[in-house]
Amino acid sequence: MPIFNQSIRRKIVGIALGLIILMVVTAILSMVMSSRVGHLLDELTARYIPAYGHLARSNVRSLERALAMRRMVIAKMQTPPDEEGFAARLKIFRETDAQVEQEAEAARKLINAIIDDESTPSDNAALARIETRIENAVKELRRELDEEDAKLLRLLDAKDFAATRDVLVHVDALRDLFTQRIDAIRAEMLSQVFVSTAQVIRHQRQAIIVSGIVTILAAIVGLAFAIMVSTGITRPVRLLLAGTREVEAGRFDKTISVSTQDEIGELASAFNRMVEQLRQNERIRETFGRYIDPKVVQGLIDRPEVAVDGQRRVMTIMFCDMSGFTAMSEGMTPRGLVKVMNHYFTVMSGPIRSNRGIIDKYIGDAIMAYWGPPFIEEEEPALLAGLAAIEMADQVPALQKQLPDLLGIRAMPGLCDLRIGIATGEVLTGSIGSELMMSFTVMGDAVNLASRLEAVNKTYGTRILISQATADAIGSHLGLREVDRLAVAGQSAPQTIFEVMGRAGALTAAHESLRSHYAEGLAAYRARRFDEARAGFNAALEAVPGDGPSRAMLARITRFEAHPPDEGWDGAWRLEQK
The missing domain is CATH 1.20.1420 (A middle domain of Talin 1)
Known part of the structure; x- marks a missing residue:
């Protein structure tokens, strides 16, 4: 009208x-x-x-x-x-x-x-x-x-x-x-x-x-006229309010029908244009969320100065690698390998994101992730990273069964497993790169240490190794075992490393016995009482046969018996290779 x-x-x-x-x-x-x-x-x-x-x-x-x-x-x-x-x-x-x-x-x-x-x-x-x-x-x-x-x-x-x-x-x-x-x-x-x-x-x-x-x-005529006109005014306002609530709830698929050409009609048209722009932004965000972690995208939108300025923060870094990847990939076609890796990354990325972690990048068959402000509170990163690592390890048996069906073969050429390294420390966060292309990432000793710990799992036959700072932050919330004092390549000062055995209160009696005997053997090992150390590690193997750290320490004791350590030995093991 x-x-x-x-x-x-x-x-x-x-x-x-x-x-x-x-x-x-x-x-x-x-x-x-x-x-x-x-x-x-x-x-x-x-x-x-x-x-x-x-x-x-x-x-x-x-x-x-x-x-x-x-x-x-x-x-x-x-x-x-x-x-x-x-x-x-x-x-x-x-x-x-x-x-x-x-x-x-x-x-x-x-x-x-x-x-x-x-x-x-x-x-x-x-x-x-x-x-x-x-x-x-x-x-x-x-x-x-x-x-x-x-x-x-x-x-x-x-x-x-x-x-x-x-x-x-x-x-x-x-x-x-x-x-x-x-x-x-x-x-x-x-x-x-x-x-x-x-x-x-x-x-x-x-x-x-x-x-x-x-x-x-x-x-009656005046009232009807007033109601008709006021309805023509208030109805678009109610539609605007409903549309605003939809946008507030994050739903951008609702548009408002423009039935008038007054100021409210202009406002409704502007609202529809705004919703369309938000919808496009959301599509962009969802698209980039497949290449960049959605939390990083949201964080950069909400606080762009974090990406521009860069900050030093204490964060927890995780590196996850698939063991046996080289042997497994040799017998696959490129299409089959991509299919396996995509499924592997999908399965392993779930626990990281569900525990509020940020996936930084995929490197070959490895995953780099981190926890810390401004994405989560400063007290939680280490524990959340540990919980994510446990959940990732729990996915391994199912993943080993799914991969043959995924490829349409009876059995995989080689078994796949995980190696996870976690370290906590001060890192630099911000956008790193060139003027043409940049990436929001973290850099620092904690990143290098997490990468080294992931590789050290091969030495000790473990799945999840964490640094001293990470263990201190986790405390008694998870079941931890002190494995060794280790100086990784590129670091001169050794530090204690720990294995994440499981959730607190969820360890079996055998694993509790393993942890107790291993601690006794480790104390005797550092005191150069190698016979007592051997007995302790053997007792640990009796509790859990095939325990990787116990076997690695027994092999090291055999080596020290042939070539005893120097008088100034501090009980730490130094790795020369990355």
Whole structure:
């Protein structure tokens, strides 16, 4: 509708103007009908009722005329005659005689005025009959009374009182006849007064009813108009609110239908454009989330200064590698190898992301990930990395069963396993690269140490090795075993390394015995009590046959028996190769 294509200001002004127009129309109609009632009431009070009053006074003047005549006769018949009283009574008689005609003529004029006024409803035929009857009654009375009055005065002058009495009786009969006619005319006039009064009352009631109906209709029309316009305003606002809540919840598939061309319609169009841009940004984010960890993408969007400036932070780094990858890949086609690696990375990436880790990159068959601020709190990185490593190790048996089915072969050329190294320390975080291409990553000794620990798993026959700082941060939340003091390639100062055996409280009795005997053997080993150390490591092997660290330490003891360590030996083992 055109009304919805106007601005909000014009809509509001239009509502107000429409209501004002309705009020004016209602007021004008009420005034017109009130004026009509007033006009009828004026006619009733200025014509009908006065005309009736003149007829009544004409009757009264007729009685007064008759009384003056009797007094005049009495004054003349006295002995001696009261000439002065007779003259006074004669004067009053003549005045009242003229007043009878005057009152009747005044009534006739008012009745004719009613008939002539076409602006008011009236029974003109009945009023015309009344006017004619008044005229006839007055004319007949005047003609007969003039004759009788003249005769009466002659008889009084002649002092023929007997004849005078007869004339007086005849005059009284004429007066009674006139009174009867005037009474009949008054009755008809009174009925016309009642009719006029009823019309005034009817028109007044009609004015009240019509004014009420028009007022109600105006209120209904105004309310409907206001509701229609306000709905046209509030409906898009509610749609905008619903769309905003959808966007707030992260759902960008909802658009708003633009039904108006006012400011709200423009706002709805701008909202749809914004949602479309957000939808595109979300698609970009999802696309890049397959190449860059989504948390990094979100972090760079929320805090771009972190990528630009770079910061030093204490973080936990993980390196994960697939053991036996070279042997396994030799017998596969490129397509089969890609299929296996994609499945392997999908399975191993799940625990990292579920434990809020950031996957930095895939390097061949290796995964590099890290935990730390600003992505998670500073107290949690080491524990989350340890839990992720345990979950990744738990996936190995299922992965070994899935790979043959994935390739459509009975058995894999070689068994696959995991090697995980975790280290905690201060690293540099930020965007590293050239002006043409950059990568948000971490750099530092902790990164190198995690990479070395991943490789050291081959030496000790373990899956998960962590640094001293990582073990200190984990505490008793996971089941740890101290494995050795080791100086990896590139580091001069040795540090203690630990194996993650499982979740705290989940170790079997055999593994608890293994950890206890291994600790005894390790203490004797560092004190150069190699026989006691051998006994401790053998006891550990009895608890868990094939334990890699125990076998590695027994081999080292055999080597020391042939080539004892120097006197200044600190109990640490130094690796010369990466």
